[in-house]
Amino acid sequence: MLEEFLNFLHDWVSSSWRAIVFSIISIFIVYTSYRLLTRQLIRLKEKGKISEDANRTLKRIFQWITGLILLGIIIAQLGIDVGIIAGLLVLAGGTIIGFASQNTIGNAIAGIIIMISRPFKIGDRIYFNDKFADVIDIDLIFTRMKTLDNVMVSVPNQQLITSEINNYGKKTIIRRSCSITAGYEIPTEQVEKALLEAAKKMDEVLQNPQAYVWITNFGDFAIEYTLYVFINQIKRLLEIDAQLKKTVLLTVRQHGIDISTPRLIQRVSDSDSNLIDG
DSSP: OHHHHHHHHHHHHHHHHHHHHHHHHHHHHHHHHHHHHHHHHHHHHHTTSSOHHHHHHHHHHHHHHHHHHHHHHHHHHHTOOHHHHHHHHHHHHHHHHHHHHHHHHHHHHHHHHHHHHOSSOTTOEEEETTEEEEEEEEOSSEEEEEETTSOEEEEEHHHHHTSOOEEEETTOOEEEEEEEEEETTSOHHHHHHHHHHHHHHOTTSOSSSOOEEEEEEEOSSEEEEEEEEEEOOGGGHHHHHHHHHHHHHHHHHHTTOOOOHHHHHHHHHHHHHHHHHO
């Protein structure tokens, strides 16, 4: 059995050696051209002439084109029956379509839409499914991202284009806020001064645009004040939010402003006691 196979292989190589040599040379030329093109893409990216996303997309296109060219060369030179291959592809394609075409094709189309419309780019921080994550790679079927817990997540592209996504970018200037409640007896100017002072204590808060304070709600026993600040260190967003709250808390304490709920409850209790004594 082995001897018959070796004889067949010898006869096939003897009769097809020219096609084999030509195929090897063609494969070398096509692969070398692909490597040169990818190196040129890297140079263009380093010079800032194309973006990281464009570089990845063009590289994938070159990979597909190179693969198709190599397949065509091998088929043409080795005299493989195209009809048989076409039949096998149709059979395999029908099986795949029967089981997974809906999601696969939908994700592929969604991936192309994301690559063209660019609602977010590689390196952007996005808020998706109640979580912050950094976009690592945008592929044809999946988009890979890393959460703040350092967990890699692969999300089907079809899910992304049908969901609401907040894109915080890389160095975009964004507004953050911190709200407190203070009693009606505390002068508004005192609260606003304390909140603006807290904003100035943080190096991460931008001086331009300037921080500001709004009265955002009137409660039964207290007024809600909201401090708005601007930052551009997107990767430290949650850390800055936490630091802002801590700085506000310490600053209002220094100004003698009580923002605790127990005081409000005590005030209600005192009022009830006065009614009973009366």
